[in-house]
Amino acid sequence: MGSVKSAFSNTFTSTGINQTRHRILLTVNAEVNILLPGYTVSTTVETPVNVAETVIVGSVPNNYTYFSQFDNPEEAAGYFFDFGAGTNAN
Numbered sequence: 001m002g003s004v005k006s007a008f009s010n011t012f013t014s015t016g017i018n019q020t021r022h023r024i025l026l027t028v029n030a031e032v033n034i035l036l037p038g039y040t041v042s043t044t045v046e047t048p049v050n051v052a053e054t055v056i057v058g059s060v061p062n063n064y065t066y067f068s069q070f071d072n073p074e075e076a077a078g079y080f081f082d083f084g085a086g087t088n089a090n
Contacts, residue, residue: 002032008051018058024051 006028015021026049034041 002030004031005029015055017060020056020058021053022056023053025049026051 006026008024008026010022010024013021013023028047028049030045030047032043032045034043
């Protein structure tokens with residue numbers, strides 16, 4: 001005895017230079033009641049099911065820069081414009 005609810009969701013994640021993975025998931029929630037003589041157990045089970053997945057590929061740029069010490073692009077741009085390319089600010 002029980003009931004099932006489901007909902008669609010999607011996610012976009014980076015998988016490389018100008019590549020994005022798009023996943024469509026169906027999340028299934030099942031509320032299950034197990035009836036035994038003199039005893040009842042209730043539990044909820046949630047399972048994500050991958051409905052579709054694709055990698056969206058864009059063109060690869062001629063130049064690519066990665067600033068690992070910066071949390072956002074504005075910080076990287078500020079550093080670049082304050083100290084210039086190819087100089088060491090340490």
